[in-house]
Amino acid sequence: MSADRAQQSSGAPKSDTRLWIALLIFGAVGIFAGKLWRPGPLAEAYVEVVTETRVLAEVVPAPTSQGTSTNAQGSESLAPTSLEQENAPPTRLWVELDDPRLKSGELRRVEGVATEVWDERAKVDPKKAREQIAALESDAEKLSAPIDPTGLTREEFEVREAARMNALKVVESTRIVASPRDSIGIWIAALLTLGIFSFLVRDNPFYKVVESILIGVSAAYWMLVAFWSTLVPDLFAKLAPDLVRATMLPGLAPSEHPGKDFLLALIPLALGMMLLWRLAPRGAWIAVWPLAVVIGTFAGMRLTASIEADFMAQIAATMKPLVAYTSSSAEGAAAGSAFDLGGTLAGILGVVGVITVLVYFFFSLEHKGVVGKTARVGVWFLMITFGAAFGFTVMGRITLLVGRFDFLFNDWLGLSP
Template sequence: MNRERMIWTGLLVVAGLWLLGRALWVGNGVVYVQDLGDVTVSSDAWEAVTETARPSIFRTAGLWLAALFTLAIFSFLYRDNPFYKIAEAVVVGVSAAYWMVVGVWATMVPNLFGKLFPATIKAWAMPGLSPVRDPFSWLYLVPLVLGILLMMRLAPKGQWLARWPLAFIIGTTAGIRLVGFIHADFLSQINSTVLPLVAMESGRFDLAGTLGNLIVVIGVFACLTYFFFSIEHKGVVGGVSRLGIWFLMITFGAAFGYTVMGRIALLAIRLEFLFDDWLWLIDPTGARPPM
């Protein structure tokens, strides 16, 4: 344990010294702004060359913090540690508040209060709103009341009242989904599977098309057979459902391949952030003048 700690301390000291040297010599990870008197706008290292942009301490500190947060999360790969836990705690708090703020400013103010009290909202926060109340605006009292009832979940008493809005949410979700899924995922899918088993391409036999259609039709049929658990999987049914399993395995293989692909892209953008925005080791977009 002691040896491990020594190695890590050594590594961190070396990395820290390198970073310090780089920050002093290159000045990496600086974010620039341009002060135009009435507004301060985002700027870049190019403008800094002309001496019209200045480093923003606020934003530069932010960028370094973002880099440290990124490293703090990565540190979990080695072992759980306080840095990771702090980062995790921050993200939970910030995201919950973020969604709340968005919910208030993007929906509750314009779509709820803006409908109920248009003139007030216009004068206060949304000058673009029409001050005239819709004749049916009283309908919006319903979601307001349901919303207040929903908040009863947080109250020590009367939590059962929160079931009403919940019931509404569940009911509408069920209603929306029932139709949507039957239409798009059932009927349309059956429709798309009714394919010609001998495909013709401008009057000539189309081998690839025929093969493709056959595979899709047989595959869907075989998989559905496999899903019908109520029938005993024996004999022909057993054979077909086994074919169905093979189809599903290929499907899962494809899903795995695609998933891997996606995950790696997510890692790549984080490393690009560290190397490009923070450390200035690479500059693929020409964001900075050559050193």
């Protein structure tokens, strides 16, 4: 034992040093060669910036003399206009500055409300971005020169000049730019990936930091998901819809049955509070009741689903013909379809596998004699199943590693062609 420790203490550091050196050389040579092979910056990122403009508009009331009203989409409804509808404030909505309904008079701008302008940023693949930037520059150069009027009538010249100006406007409004913010994101992601990989060499502080970040971010993320996707829409919005609309979800649609929703939402609220009672110094038993509701509900829901999908349907699927034909129907077999050797073997193997594995799990009889031999065959089937499952797992894990390498090589190091 002590000799082993001595060997470890004397051998491990040397082995570690060799590994670290090999890794550093491998990494440095790889990056250097990669950059010689495919020159370009690291962590290259581009975005397409589209400037969005919205103005607040209101629906212009249609003349009521004809007894028809026109909605915001332009379709007419024949519902009679009541006094209440006439007195109701006009519907307001945010529309684009060049919305055709503003020009047609269907909508009008609300005076005194500032125009909202912001940039939408959409990520663009670096290779595609470079191609598009070059194309846009070339187009802008071509379009900046005025049309030569030689040989054109005045009308033709004006039409072509207008088309050129429109095309130039589109080109100038398309902005594909390098995004330092996204590049920093790629650098952080790459370093975090390397931090996780560093555990393969040995446990180290870098790995610990990255692991803690992962756990912290995941916990915070799930908390926010639960808050915004469950508590806000399914509880708060039903208990206090006006407050939620004013503070959290401006687009919350009004409920058709607000009273019923309120009363129904009181049940999960009460159960949730009872569940949290577990944290109180006294009365922890109160938390058992909501737990019983949760367990009972899920057991009931899963029982019916499992009996149908995993029991009855599986038994039916196991009942296969031992002799298979290329056409699975009896009529096909009668009509002289070809004998299907693969299907027949699969059917026989399936039946043998089910019976022998069931015998293996039948513990009321001692596994001796015929029962023992059958159970032994069942064990072989189980082993093959576990082997196949392990093979699938290996394939899955390698793909995940390929995915990470793909990110490091292409997104970070820019080695993609």
